[in-house]
Amino acid sequence: MALRHAVLAALLDGEHSGYQLAKIFDVSVSNFWHAVPQQLYTELSRLETAGLISGRQVIQHDRPNKRVYTATRAGVDELERFAAVPAKPGIIRENLLVMVQAVDHISADAVIAQLEERARTSAAKIEVFERTLEHLRGGLDERTFLRSAAPIGPYLTCLRGRRFEQENHEWFTSTARLLRARAGAHAEGGEAP
Numbered sequence: 001m002a003l004r005h006a007v008l009a010a011l012l013d014g015e016h017s018g019y020q021l022a023k024i025f026d027v028s029v030s031n032f033w034h035a036v037p038q039q040l041y042t043e044l045s046r047l048e049t050a051g052l053i054s055g056r057q058v059i060q061h062d063r064p065n066k067r068v069y070t071a072t073r074a075g076v077d078e079l080e081r082f083a084a085v086p087a088k089p090g091i092i093r094e095n096l097l098v099m100v101q102a103v104d105h106i107s108a109d110a111v112i113a114q115l116e117e118r119a120r121t122s123a124a125k126i127e128v129f130e131r132t133l134e135h136l137r138g139g140l141d142e143r144t145f146l147r148s149a150a151p152i153g154p155y156l157t158c159l160r161g162r163r164f165e166q167e168n169h170e171w172f173t174s175t176a177r178l179l180r181a182r183a184g185a186h187a188e189g190g191e192a193p
Contacts, residue, residue, distance in 0.1 A: 004045050004052070005082045007034040011053060011071040012079075012152060018044055018067065028154055032161065043056060044069055052078055100175065108183045114178035122169035131161035 010016070010024050021044070022037040029035075031079075035043075047053040052075035055067045096118060099111045136155050137145045145155065 003033070003039060004047060005079060006035070007040065007047060008052060008071050008075045008079050010155075011069055011075070013154070015068045015070045016129050017058075017069070028034075028158055028161075032157060032180045047075065050074075055057060072137065074156065091182055103179060110177050112179050112183075115172045115179070119169055119172035119176065122165045125165045126162060126169060129158055132158050133162065 005023075007021065008027060011019060011149060016024065018041050019039070021040055025033070025035050025040065044053065044055070048055050048069065052072060053069045054072050055069045058066050058068055060160055096114055099106070099114060103111050133142075133155065136151075136158065138192055139150070146152070149155075
C-alpha cells in the first residue's frame with residue numbers, strides 16, 4: 001500500500017485541509033498507517049497533480065487561508081483498482097522484539113523498563129480507540145451500529161486498532177512480569193518460574 005491510498009481513503013468522508021488530515025492520521029488512521037504532516041502535504045500535492053483529489057482555497061479573515069481537498073471520481077477509481085489487488089500480509093518490524101530476543105545476553109532491567117513504558121502507551125491508545133468508537137457509534141450500542149449504521153469502514157479499522165493495542169498491552173505486561181520474576185529468581189539463586 002502506498003501513502004496515496006491511505007490519503008484517498010481518509011478523504012472519502014469529506015473535505016479536509018492538510019492540518020485536518022494530519023489529525024485524522026494521528027487518531028484513526030495511525031493504527032494501520034503512519035505518516036508525518038510533511039509527508040501528507042507532499043502526497044496531497046502529488047494527488048492533486050494526478051487528478052485523484054481536487055483542492056480549493058478557503059479564504060479566512062481571522063486566520064491564514066487554507067486549502068481543502070476531496071477525492072475525485074478518478075481517486076475513487078484508483079481505490080477500486082487498489083482494492084482489487086491481493087493485499088500483502090503485514091510484517092512485524094519491532095525494535096522492542098529485537099531487545100527481547102537478546103534479553104538473555106543484555107540487561108533485563110532495560111528491556112523490562114521498555115516493556116512497561118510500551119504497556120502504558122498501549123493503555124493510552126486503547127482509551128483513545130474506545131472514545132473514538134463511542135463517538136462513531138453516536139448513541140447506538142455496538143451491535144446495532146455494526147448491523148446497519150455508517151460509516152462502517154472507519155469503525156472496523158478502529159476496532160482492529162483497539163484489538164491490536166489490547167494484544168500489545170497484554171504481551172508487554174506479561175513479558176515484563178515474566179522477565180522481572182526470572183530476574184528475581186536468579187538474584188535469589190532459585191529457578192525461574
